[in-house]
Amino acid sequence: MAFMHALTTSVSATGRLSDGVQAEALIRSHLEAIKECPYADTYAELLCPSLAAITVPFQFTVAIDTDCSDDGGFTFPIETCSGETFQRITVGVSRESRPVLSMTTFKKL
Numbered sequence: 001m002a003f004m005h006a007l008t009t010s011v012s013a014t015g016r017l018s019d020g021v022q023a024e025a026l027i028r029s030h031l032e033a034i035k036e037c038p039y040a041d042t043y044a045e046l047l048c049p050s051l052a053a054i055t056v057p058f059q060f061t062v063a064i065d066t067d068c069s070d071d072g073g074f075t076f077p078i079e080t081c082s083g084e085t086f087q088r089i090t091v092g093v094s095r096e097s098r099p100v101l102s103m104t105t106f107k108k109l
Helices: 002-036
Strands: 060-069 086-095 098-108
Touching (some): 002 060
Antiparallel strands (some): 060 086, 086 098
16 A cells, blocks of 8 residues: 555656646747747737747646836836836746746846
């Protein structure tokens, strides 16, 4: 019985690790694609064709959030970046509605 419990725990841990590794790869791919895109208030496949080339496995969901700041502080985020200096881009990955991983990068406009 103890062996079966240990085996189940091992399989569960491997699955979580695999989700994290896959989420990190998806996030890095999305961030690289966004770097190739011209500046936008939001990054979507229609505005950024390099995002459309990324295959997202059906069990995962990718969300891209952006906000802007004129001083890099982001104390009072601004939704529309016209005339601002910095853009914060956060890419998050969920699996079956559970957050797995998110990463943030900054773009100087």
